[in-house]
Amino acid sequence: MKAPSVDHGLVVFVHCGGKKAAGGQHEIDTQRSLAVQIARLLDAPFCGEFDDARRHPHPYLIPDDTLSLDDAARMGIAREDDFFGGVVPYPFVATKVIAHGLPPGARAKPAGWPDALGERISNLVLPGYSAFSRDDAHAAAALLWKDGAVRLKRPSGIGGSGQSVIANESELAAQLDDIGDATLRAEGVVLERDLRDIATFSVGHVRVRAHEASYFGVQHLTRNNHGHSVYGGSDLVVVRGGFDALEGIDMPDDARMAIGRARAFDAAIHDAFPDFFASRRNYDVACGAAGNGDHVCGVLEQSWRIGGASGAEIGALRVFANDPALRRVRASTVEAYGDDVDVPAHACIDYRGTDPRTGPLTKFHTVDTTAGGASA
Structure with a gap:
């Protein structure tokens, strides 16, 4: 796959050590797997972990956490095309x-x-x-x-x-x-x-140099190896282009409301912090019933770093790159615990192993290019 406008000598690195994502070996291994997929999208070699002492003239970085302005400057990140993630002026x-x-x-x-x-x-x-x-x-x-x-x-x-x-x-x-x-x-x-009967939407926009997509979808929960309810994946509708392209498709009313909330929140952050910039934006938006019975819908939090939905994001970008006529796909991520996990034949495995703390875990993503459910 040839990516348009690839700089001569471009190479892809991961950068580990962020506070938010450094929770276990499976996060590190997943990040490396997704970095390899981004390198393929950019038609560039993956060169492992970034080292400040060994500079490369054309790096594309994938940090495991949102960066400060100082960290970004130290790594040579000055614009969205330099990395997959976000940069903020204050922690x-x-x-x-x-x-x-x-x-x-x-x-x-x-x-x-x-x-x-x-x-x-x-x-x-x-x-x-x-x-x-x-x-x-x-x-x-x-x-x-x-x-x-x-x-x-x-x-x-x-x-x-x-x-x-x-x-x-x-x-x-x-x-x-x-x-x-x-x-x-x-x-x-x-x-x-606190909300009851909550549905959590994911709304996002990603750009990997010339490759751009936006999406909405829902998250689902699963039980981990300790019996706790945790994130189990996301089911997304992904369109080629930005948020305007996303809002041009049919969708449920709650999804449209979630996208509107996320876009307005994103604009408010930009206005409050002009130095902020990001190539990966993901907003969790909750809709549910409050204790007084009111229906409430609002942004829960933001993620400007590689995250749980990134397998689906990158998978969709790669499918769009392979078929310039394709405008819309369905993409899903799954995080399944235990030894006996059934992975679809068409899935891309992002992690499979036994984490020292988490136990046996499998992460994979799928991309469906047809309304009838055929996968690619």
Whole structure:
């Protein structure tokens, strides 16, 4: 496969060591597998892990976490064409805390916090607040408890980890004790309306140099080897091009609402942080019933790094590259636990092995190019 406008000498590297994605060997191995697939898309060699001490004139990098401006500059990343991921001016922008404003009268906030952003996005996200002190967290919870249960979320948790539903002041105090004042000041915490009967949409846009696609879809859960409910994959409708092309197709009303929320949130981030840029954008948007019976739909969080849906994203881009007339596909990712996992013959396996902490796990993706269900 020949990718258009490939720079002579282009090579692909991964860059490991980010805080968010360095949870286990299976994440590292999955990232390398997806990096190999991106290299094929770009018709470029995959050269392993990036080393600051060994510079290459034409690297394309795949970091395992969202980068700071300083890290991006150190790696030679200056634009979207240089990497698969995102760059933010402050660490908190890459975490869940950016999805909410501070509670009224809040006294604690990190340097660079955009006070006006919370008000602008308040109708795009679930009711909630971010807090960076115990007093602010208790004030936020007291306001939210008036309308039902409250979910506490740690800023950098992935796949539903680092979350709990809190019912009263003592439960909140115990959670804050576990977090610790120093971490609370440095990273913050999210307090948010808890939803029932929730459906979580994924809305995203990816661009790997000349290759571009956008999508919407739904996430599904599975049981891991310890019996916990965790992320089990995503089923996506992917179109060639940007968000305008995506909104031009037929879809359910909730999906259209989720895309609108995600696009508006993305625009608000750009306006608040002009230095932000990303080639991979994924937004989780939840729709469900609040404790007072209201139907609520709002952005939960953002991901500007290689993630759980990236196998489907990259698979769709490769299919589009092979067939310039193709405009729309269905793509899915699956994460299945245990030794006996049935993988479809047409699937691309992104990881299969036994992680020291997670146990036996298989990850794969499929791409379906026809409405009738034939796969490619």
